Amino acid sequence: MTVAHLTPPLATGDVEEAVAALRDRGLRASAARRVVLEALFFADRPLRAEEIAEGVPGRVPRSDLTSVYRNLETLEKVGLIRHLHVGHQAGLYALSGTEEREYLTCESCGSIRVVCTAVLGVVRALIREHEDFVASFRHFPIAGLCSVCAVAAPSVGEEGQRHV
């Protein structure tokens, strides 16, 4: 089982800081590795491996998808980044920010929004107490229906409508 996503987070403020963390661990600061970090710092939202490989025209150079995957794995092992899953889509990769973001994902329209960590703290405490289980929502965020889709719920058997 891959448990890289259980590595404790290592927050950094920019590419140079992240690169320094790599060197601290005897890892090399290659161009391809920098590019992955640049893409993530530039996006400020979870990205798919393919989005990272595509680069940002004029901003972040494109790179080889295989290397992106290998570097995402390395960066995650170090704790610089994390990944999460939303629906049946490809995995999403994000920086380990100073503030630990957790998400709520709508199964109908596909929207992703940041959730109040305090509320999740209460949820975790509840589950820990009653079920003797340490719940985590980082890797598999809570899914369900956002307020808009919940209202439109009866029509939910067909095709989700993105209402953004």
Next chain:
Amino acid sequence: MTVAHLTPPLATGDVEEAVAALRDRGLRASAARRVVLEALFFADRPLRAEEIAEGVPGRVPRSDLTSVYRNLETLEKVGLIRHLHVGHQAGLYALSGTEEREYLTCESCGSIRVVCTAVLGVVRALIREHEDFVASFRHFPIAGLCSVCAVAAPSVGEEGQRHV
């Protein structure tokens, strides 16, 4: 987006009852379809499509994997079954039982256990109230660390040990 998993559940007690529900909807009660239902009724736990296709020697005949996938989709649309995701593995398919089972899945050892629905009810109410979001744990059950792995947590960076 595929939202078959948002279909309301339709509980049945045995294969014949499930087959009758299919006919009610103008769907055919083919041999391959019966076999999928038999496998699920026989297992009484969530199964992967491949496990269903393999059959149970002397109990449930094996069948074509493609047909299994097509039939799982049909059965899920009807509400007779549901599917859920655990870690990075293949999807798991289960009957829509009368009692609505929800699970807690350990990210370290891979164990899956049934959770008290009442506790999840409180969790849902909490999230609905504070976040205006209707959480559901059917499709993506809550992940985390079971009590055994939580204690052994410091060693969690490497390889999860199945302690069952």
Next chain:
DNA sequence: TTCGATGCAAATAGTTTGCATTCTA
């Protein structure tokens, strides 16, 4: 007898692995 359902082959998406080459420390 007619469509719905099947089963094989082939395609697809996401991700991983092998290996000779390149580049960082």
Next chain:
DNA sequence: TAGAATGCAAACTATTTGCATCGAA
């Protein structure tokens, strides 16, 4: 300059689609 990292090709897993054939109603 040694060993880490790259990048291309190829493999792999889970799942879906095309299509000619079959079988349930």
